[in-house]
Amino acid sequence: MALAYPDDSLALHTDAYQLSMMQTYFMKGIHERKAVYEMYFRKMPFQNGYAVFAGLERFVNFLSGLHFSQSDLDYLRSTGEFNEEFLDYLKNWRFKGTVRTPHEGDVVFNNEPIVQVEATVFDAQLIETPLLNIINYQTLIATKASRIRSVVGDQTLMEFGSRRAQEMDAALWGTRAAYIGGFNATSNVRAGKLFGIPISGTHAHSLVQVYRNDYEAFKAYAETHHDVVFLVDTYDTLRSGVPAAIRVAQEMGDKINFIGVRIDSGDLAYVSKGVRKMLDEAGFPNASIVASNDLDESTIKSLKFQGAKIDTWGIGTKLITAYDQAALGGVYKVVSIEDENGNMTDTIKISGSAEKISTPGQKQVWRITRNSDGKSQGDYVALWNEDPTNLPDGLYMFHPSYPYLNKTVVDYTARPILQDIFVNGELVYELPALDEVRDFSQHHINSLYSEYRRDLNPQEYPVDLSQDAWDHKMNLINKTRSYVDKISKNN
Numbered sequence: 001m002a003l004a005y006p007d008d009s010l011a012l013h014t015d016a017y018q019l020s021m022m023q024t025y026f027m028k029g030i031h032e033r034k035a036v037y038e039m040y041f042r043k044m045p046f047q048n049g050y051a052v053f054a055g056l057e058r059f060v061n062f063l064s065g066l067h068f069s070q071s072d073l074d075y076l077r078s079t080g081e082f083n084e085e086f087l088d089y090l091k092n093w094r095f096k097g098t099v100r101t102p103h104e105g106d107v108v109f110n111n112e113p114i115v116q117v118e119a120t121v122f123d124a125q126l127i128e129t130p131l132l133n134i135i136n137y138q139t140l141i142a143t144k145a146s147r148i149r150s151v152v153g154d155q156t157l158m159e160f161g162s163r164r165a166q167e168m169d170a171a172l173w174g175t176r177a178a179y180i181g182g183f184n185a186t187s188n189v190r191a192g193k194l195f196g197i198p199i200s201g202t203h204a205h206s207l208v209q210v211y212r213n214d215y216e217a218f219k220a221y222a223e224t225h226h227d228v229v230f231l232v233d234t235y236d237t238l239r240s241g242v243p244a245a246i247r248v249a250q251e252m253g254d255k256i257n258f259i260g261v262r263i264d265s266g267d268l269a270y271v272s273k274g275v276r277k278m279l280d281e282a283g284f285p286n287a288s289i290v291a292s293n294d295l296d297e298s299t300i301k302s303l304k305f306q307g308a309k310i311d312t313w314g315i316g317t318k319l320i321t322a323y324d325q326a327a328l329g330g331v332y333k334v335v336s337i338e339d340e341n342g343n344m345t346d347t348i349k350i351s352g353s354a355e356k357i358s359t360p361g362q363k364q365v366w367r368i369t370r371n372s373d374g375k376s377q378g379d380y381v382a383l384w385n386e387d388p389t390n391l392p393d394g395l396y397m398f399h400p401s402y403p404y405l406n407k408t409v410v411d412y413t414a415r416p417i418l419q420d421i422f423v424n425g426e427l428v429y430e431l432p433a434l435d436e437v438r439d440f441s442q443h444h445i446n447s448l449y450s451e452y453r454r455d456l457n458p459q460e461y462p463v464d465l466s467q468d469a470w471d472h473k474m475n476l477i478n479k480t481r482s483y484v485d486k487i488s489k490n491n
């Protein structure tokens with residue numbers, strides 16, 4: 001139990017194998033070798049055309065001041081797996097590496113680095129698990145939220161997921177990710193307190209069940225609150241709930257702000273049309289209709305197609321659990337490692353399946369935007385020493401698997417996506433306010449052509465390798481092949 005350890009830290013929030021490898025590096029004296037690791041994911045979540053990068057703030061909080069506490073060390077000792085010299089080294093350990101990421105909220109794509117860690121192999125190894133844990137989840141939820149935002153236009157989206165989230169951390173940070181992705185408010189009060197996200201909500205069926213009567217419940221609620229939304233579907237939406245809501249709104253008049261009603265069951269298209277008619281006829285054309293009940297972007301789209309009269313959407317389970325895709329499969333791979341002579345050597349992971357072959361070398365991702373309309377033309381993944389800005393003849397971009405698909409972009413801006421967050425262990429990045437993150441995200445989603453933004457079968461956004469990065473990859477594949485050929489002949 002965490003409470004049993006007043007000095008508990010997050011340093012052990014990692015897989016045991018990271019510490020096992022760290023002990024090997026340490027005992028073999030190679031723990032200070034420099035390495036570059038990059039995180040990327042191979043498939044777009046929800047088959048969306050873009051993903052929304054989220055989780056940076058939590059990761060910064062995690063890494064700032066990270067250390068092994070006495071109880072962490074005592075626990076490691078008690079496992080019998082770690083020796084005293086290693087534990088002694090951990091005692092004063094602090095992260096000394098450099099971390100680069102996109103700004104939180106930026107759009108990111110598959111097969112490009114979205115986090116880069118330049119550190120000792122020791123430091124880089126420890127943070128793999130928490131880094132993937134945080135970024136995979138929050139990026140997934142921000143992307144799901146953005147998909148939902150894309151089908152509702154300007155309508156209000158309320159996040160209702162806390163009761164269904166995979167435990168408390170997921171509820172809290174998932175809510176923040178949903179806000180970045182375009183939600184307007186949350187029902188989670190702590191998220192309101194900690195992050196400044198607007199909180200909002202209606203009431204539950206239990207209020208009506210406690211009073212055993214719609215009218216009495218709504219009246220009591222209205223007498224104790226100013227802004228009111230009545231939940232009208234406990235017994236019978238059109239015959240009992242809505243008439244009771246109208247009666248209370250008429251009786252209370254200006255004493256309350258009658259915002260509207262919520263429906264949470266039944267055929268939401270049919271019922272909402274009936275509710276709208278009744279509210280209009282009673283003189284409440286501005287009263288809103290809130291809908292909830294296992295909604296997601298596809299049910300919302302269908303409801304809109306059916307002409308449902310819904311103004312505000314309350315969304316829980318399918319957002320906060322990323323119901324249709326349980327995880328973003330982001331991975332963290334070493335791309336360059338210092339050899340025994342102190343030189344950096346780029347590494348590759350070969351696989352029979354082409355998508356699993358890693359791209360060697362430290363890289364930067366450049367977002368190429370056309371100056372005439374501000375639209376993104378693609379991402380250009382280049383080796384670290386390359387600079388694709390201001391090329392007089394334009395930038396040649398080609399598809400890494402089908403090089404005959406190519407173009408030369410002229411009059412463009414190349415924006416480096418990976419920004420310094422920590423440099424040699426020091427935090428050098430000022431985290432922006434959450435609303436700035438949200439606005440930044442919206443701005444960059446809008447800079448994508450609509451072909452990449454549609455929720456169904458979007459066009460594949462170009463993520464291209466520079467010629468040098470491509471040549472380097474092919475060279476290493478060939479070199480590795482001849483090495484394997486050689487040793488297999490000798491066996």
Ligand SMILES: Nc1ncnc2c1ncn2[C@@H]1O[C@H](COP(=O)(O)OP(=O)(O)OP(=O)(O)O)[C@@H](O)[C@H]1O
Nearest residue numbers: 264265266267268269270293294295299302303306
């Ligand atoms: N007109 C509609 N078109 C498409 N989907 C709808 C429509 N109306 C409701 N839905 C969705 O259909 C599903 C109905 O689920 P379900 O059968 O659990 O609801 P219910 O029985 O009305 O309510 P409860 O949640 O109280 O059981 C929900 O996901 C809801 O959002």
Ligand SMILES: O=P(O)(O)OC[C@H]1O[C@H](OP(=O)(O)OP(=O)(O)O)[C@H](O)[C@@H]1O
Nearest residue numbers: 160264292293294295314315316317318
């Ligand atoms: O449907 P979601 O998108 O997850 O949104 C949250 C749900 O939580 C509440 O339901 P509650 O826990 O009372 O259960 P019920 O309405 O499904 O019976 C609310 O009425 C929503 O239906």
Ligand SMILES: O=C(O)c1cccnc1
Nearest residue numbers: 160187200201202203314
């Ligand atoms: O405020 C609401 O209406 C609400 C909050 C959480 C879950 N379902 C509904």
